[in-house]
Amino acid sequence: MKIAISACLLGEKVRFDKGHKRDEFVMDELSKYAEFISFCPEHFAFGSPRPSIKMVKDNENLKIISNKTGEDLTDTLLQSSQNDLEKVKTNNVVGIIFKSKSPTCGLISSKVYLENGFAEGKDDGMFASLCKKEFPLLPMEEEGRLQDSWLRENFIMQVFAYDSFERFKQSAKIKDLVLYHQHSKFMLQSKDETLYRELGRIVGNHEPKEFSDILSEYEYVFKTAISKKSSIGKTRNVLEHIAGFLKTFLDSDEKKILHEQIDDYANKIIPVIVPLSTLKLYATKYNVSYLLEQTFLNPYPKELALRSDIKSVK
Numbered sequence: 001m002k003i004a005i006s007a008c009l010l011g012e013k014v015r016f017d018k019g020h021k022r023d024e025f026v027m028d029e030l031s032k033y034a035e036f037i038s039f040c041p042e043h044f045a046f047g048s049p050r051p052s053i054k055m056v057k058d059n060e061n062l063k064i065i066s067n068k069t070g071e072d073l074t075d076t077l078l079q080s081s082q083n084d085l086e087k088v089k090t091n092n093v094v095g096i097i098f099k100s101k102s103p104t105c106g107l108i109s110s111k112v113y114l115e116n117g118f119a120e121g122k123d124d125g126m127f128a129s130l131c132k133k134e135f136p137l138l139p140m141e142e143e144g145r146l147q148d149s150w151l152r153e154n155f156i157m158q159v160f161a162y163d164s165f166e167r168f169k170q171s172a173k174i175k176d177l178v179l180y181h182q183h184s185k186f187m188l189q190s191k192d193e194t195l196y197r198e199l200g201r202i203v204g205n206h207e208p209k210e211f212s213d214i215l216s217e218y219e220y221v222f223k224t225a226i227s228k229k230s231s232i233g234k235t236r237n238v239l240e241h242i243a244g245f246l247k248t249f250l251d252s253d254e255k256k257i258l259h260e261q262i263d264d265y266a267n268k269i270i271p272v273i274v275p276l277s278t279l280k281l282y283a284t285k286y287n288v289s290y291l292l293e294q295t296f297l298n299p300y301p302k303e304l305a306l307r308s309d310i311k312s313v314k
């Protein structure tokens, strides 16, 4: 899968001072599973090194101004941003990771200044803003926010689910969609129960509709659902629900330990991987294929170890 990413996070020396901001998680972990498509609208427009720039509010418009000369560089940066936008578009990426706080790449973290030099809140950088308009359903995060284990886990699950749907839709038929929805059940419920039910209604389609229309409708709601953040409450419900499928196989001690683990997870005493591993063990032992096929049990490569972190839930 391809992920678009601010070039400086890849260690490319494209910053205004010819430096970089190599990101450890991106380079040492995520790089094993994704091909990166780099972008740097500032380097493309002005080269490196270059004078730094800032975002300035002019009435309701935001413009890009050189910190050194005061020159208005909005049009030049807009042009190079369009160029990188095209690159992102043609590469069919399944996510974007931006460098935080940059007037070009920041995602709601770019400082906005008034003409008089005072700071006035934060907004999206110019390129990030174009990406949000162009790809409203594409997973997007900043490297700064990805330091938070909960946001990281949610983003990675979203990216892998988005990628899985993109591959699925290439050759999907209606019966495949029924199965796809079935396998996604617990993952979707851990995100948004209402949207999960809405997706069930779309798959169950009782109106005379073309499959391509059903698939587009499903895609929109599916991608919206996976953009939602999980919570301890929602995940706990899913774990209890999975446990419900196993209750006829387990004796009272096994049930007691399993429910203790789910409680300990909900009380943030142990990470979610503990009850999940127990559920997976019983599902395997008793060959409950309905559970073993659930994306929720293996939403991304286990080596990322995101569910082993107690802080990956909120």
Ligand code: SF4
Pocket (backbone or CB within 6 Å): 006, 007, 008, 009, 014, 015, 016, 039, 040, 041, 042, 043, 099, 102, 104, 105
């Ligand atoms: S933050 Fe964006 S514009 Fe700035 S150096 Fe990194 S990639 Fe280039």
